[in-house]
Amino acid sequence: MTAETTESPRRAEPEAAAGTRKRAARWPAAVRTPIGACSAVLLAAVVLLAVLAPVLWGDRAAAIDTDAIGQGPSRAHLLGTDSLGRDIFYRTLVATRLSVELAVTATAIGVMAGLVLGTLPTVLPRRAGRLVTSAVNIAVAFPGLLLALFFAVIFGVGTRGAMFAIAFAMAPAFARLAQTLAASVVARDYVSAARVAGVGRIRLLVRHILPNIGEPLVVNATVGAGTALLAFAGLSFLGIGVQAPAYDWGRLLGEGLDGLYVNPAVALAPGVAVVLAGLAFNLVGETVAAVVGVRTPSARIRERPVPAARTAPAEKTGMEPLLVVENLRVAFPGPAGWTVPVRGVSFTVRAGEAIGVVGESGSGKSLTALAVSRLIEAPGVVTADRLEFAGTPLLTTPERELRGVLGTSLAMVFQDPMTSFNPTLRTGRQLAEVSEQHQGLSRGPALARAVDRLRAVRIPAAERRARQYPHEFSGGMRQRAMIGMGLMGQPRLIVADEPTTALDVTVQRQLLRLLARTRETENAAILLISHDIAVVGQTCDRILVMYAGRVVEDLPTADLTTVPQHPYSRALLDATVELDTDRDRPLAVIPGRPPEPDRIPVGCAFAARCERATERCAAEDPEPVPVGPGHRVACWHPHVPETAGPRSGRETVTAGGDE
Template sequence: MRRWTSVLRTPLGLAATALTVAVLVLAVVAPILWTDEANAVDTGNILAGPSADHWAGTDNLGRDIFYRTLVATRLSVELALAATAIAVVVGLVLGTASFLLGRRSGRVVNAGINIAVAFPGILLALFFAVIFGVGATGAVLAIGLAGAPAFGRLTQTLVASVSSRDYVDAARVAGVGRFRILLRHVLPNISEPLVVNATITAGAALLAFAGLSFLGLGVQQPSYDWGRLLFDGISSIYVNPASALAPGAAVLIAGLAFNLFGESVAKGLGVGVVAGLPELPSMAATLDGDERPVEETSHVGGDLVLDVRDLEVTFPGPDGPIRPVRGVSFAVRRGEAVGVVGESGSGKSLTALAVSRLVGDPGRVDASCLELLGTDLRAADTKAQRQLLGTSLAMVFQDPMTSFNPTRRMGGQLAEVARHHQEMDRRSALARAVDRLRAVRIDEPERRAHQYPHEFSGGMRQRAMIGMGLMGSPALIVADEPTTALDVTVQQQVLDLLASIRAADDVALVLISHDVTVVGEVCDRVLVMYAGRIVEDLPASELATGARHPYTRALVSAVPAMDTDLDEPLAVIPGRPVDPADVPEGCAYAARCPLASARCLTDDPVLETDSAGRRVACWHAGEPVAVEIQDREEVEVR
């Protein structure tokens, strides 16, 4: 309410609102008050000019043009709003086709939108008017369908800008269907430009209807709208200019009212568009945090949680397919913490997205085995699979600010998982959400559940993201750079929270990070990735002293320690990471490796397993290597 009050206090908002309300009120009351005066025929006063009795003169039957203009407001506004509704509905369907159907199926729809937008709207309206025939109904369909492509293009662009956000990916991981994601997470975040465009479309529809009726394709006698009055008045414009100016001014004022009102509405929208949450129940209704649905336990086969073999992710490129992930294989067991390290572009996050089924078109995911709790994730998307992902897999994204839908309260976002997968009612789901916020050490969870994401600090948002994953009974938590945007104190709190959850519920953890020190402290095992492949798999306890791959040792050496000599230049890895679109033959690390030989340039080493279960892909594994030192001016901080 305060948001709307502030809008009404501005000159633009107050004027636009008053003008729009006046037009709508006039559309309602004018036919009731002045229909008789508008239809009264006075053959003795035909084509009279403006006077005290007839402010805009009379037409060729002596009828009062001013009253007819007022009465025509209802039909003109009704037809314009009907056409706008058609344009908005059809435009929304067209614009969301790619999101709902997938990129491949949506390409046909998008191509149709692009072709339609290339034509001027008035030409499309005339084309459809001829198809649907002369009259008000045909004009409504013509103008509505003519306006749909432009609205569809806007919707398509806005949906694409929001669909890649982390909170949408989080909903996908939770197993929420595409249509529900569209309604709950996408459309509320693009409502402002859509509302503005809809009101502008209404103003344009008024003008379009006036044009069609003026051309004789719209409203037909004995009915009349502003365009029909323009058509009748143009014949006598030299005798009585007011006969055409009165309905023309009405079109101008109403169109201006709708356009200005759209700008005012945009300022009044935002997070306030979401309905408030009901009062939260007492904690007596809170569910047991250790409760686990029977359906989930049936998926468990032994202690193996995640089994990935020969995982590849491919994207089309201008010179052929690009494979940023190439033949990745690993397994994660219950209670195990596996760290994934490597430079940017090594394929760490893309591997996590592939496991979570978040790689969309045109990306392609292939694997000889990709199973979560014994369920094949390569199979077609089904309700059972979404239920498994929504309750047994928790995804913690890198940026805590974009991990939540900014238009929805925190309690409602967490409760969505319980309502969707555990079939709880709203009250029980909100109680569960409060309990999960308390479980991740957020103070005053009952009050915090009513707040929006921007009211949480960065650390609180990250803990709330973990809490969302705990709404089910996750067997695996995938944390993609969960501490990157946080200060060191909050980083430790988040890492301690993950460790406590893992210890309490025997949850498996995949921790993706650039910080090899953090991974070495938190995880049991470390996967080192380079150029889309795992180049080494070793126990975390051996990361600092027992690494055998030159790249792993270079990563460890590049991290300053407390005993690092401040007078000496820092150790760095020379060169640049490999471009996934241009992976060289042989070992991808050869160009940067001080141990590279002729064989490294031609033969790609295989990831071999030793008797202790450690894996390494290097022709010179374990050989001593000197760390390269650069001048301070060239130091690269990692």
């Protein structure tokens, strides 16, 4: 370990403290906004009254004056008196403590119960999760007031019963909100990346899901506090909430109902108090969400760090299969039956080998990569005659045992790194999590290794960048950081799912060079998925051409421009624009469009778009057969080179523009 990597944890600790101070400094700026100022004033007033009113005016509020029973507003009694001659103004002020305490407590219980119910489906088995979801959906169907009355009957009349009644009446709405938010986060790529890294379900929930749904929950919790305040007032008004001699704003409303027409202030005072307290809770929630939502700390630029030494190339371990895929199928249930977007894919990847997978959108490329990475979730079903990685069967080995294998030996680079990283965590912390989980490193050394891996993928000022959030990186830099995350372990296979999409050609070339250098230094195999057959041809040793969920041609890259035999492979090549493309000729296109996964035709799926198709193509689906060294083609009428004759029972057809 170098001196710089040893010092980086020490540097990170002061920077973390500085980040905390900067986050605290945002509060004054938020309070200076109109909403923030109003919320601060109202909240301060409510808190001060809740704390001080019973101490300052508790005796006056309880004092009975038989000579002033039922009087209206006067100099002695600002808002008049009740049926026992007690001052309504002081009683309203003193009732602030109990009203706010009960509302906040009920909200806290309701939010926690709803959060537990809402996030349980993400950690429970699928059937148990469905049961919890169904129970929440049934509870949400009932009006909140009806639920509150129902629970009030169960828990009994009184302060405690009303508190639990309102709390459990609020829980289903928070559970539904938490379910919706958690479901949107679970679908993100950074959660899938954490699963590949072997992060457990509970840690996945606490570290990657809850931080990303916290802001809307905070806002809804504060709104819920205002709602709980109103609900308590309603229950106490009906006589099933707070009981004498205690009183809250709702009970004051109920006691003054008889004299409402004589002295409207009896209802005006507690009613205004409920409105102002509820408004305070709502505005505070908006202010908190605005402060928490700021993600861009103004980091001070440090001096450029010294680049790490290059790792010596690893020795080749031979050509043993690293990944073996035989007859891989991925299916999803649908209204009309099972849809099979990946149909019988077979290939092998050897140590240090680079395999490219090309094809149009919907051909099954990404699903194949996800199936290999064990990221296809229910209700999707993955089957295969053989699916092994590093000698470990992926379909039969328990998930707990696979974490150590996939988390350190398989790296996944997703198409969109913006959704692949957790936006609430700093980039260095996300990389360090891999070492903490699988290598047993503590926080400091894991962060030091993360900085070292960022240097390895040529990210300048790696220490500073490790303290930044993903949105502060450029697109190409995020992709490099994703590769750096894969290098936190000892990757033997890097699955890159269209890593150059939406990047300019300069960054694209740098990224491809980085993958090639990683392959050389780490002896890692690469499975590169791309729409661009030219990019794959420059980077990989072999190319798999996929169409409609099948591999239609498997050929060496050296033969790509000379002897591709499947009509679809040749059409992809013809549609590639190069510098020497004739500008006077119209651009080549492939007529038609790929079939939908649930409408795969009988026979060859490409027949409807192929000029060489015959009746046999529409009736029988060809299987891949060898046509040369390391070359397989699934076609009844392949383009056979002039020096070779028909092979493996295939016919040679000269119609349709064959040279």
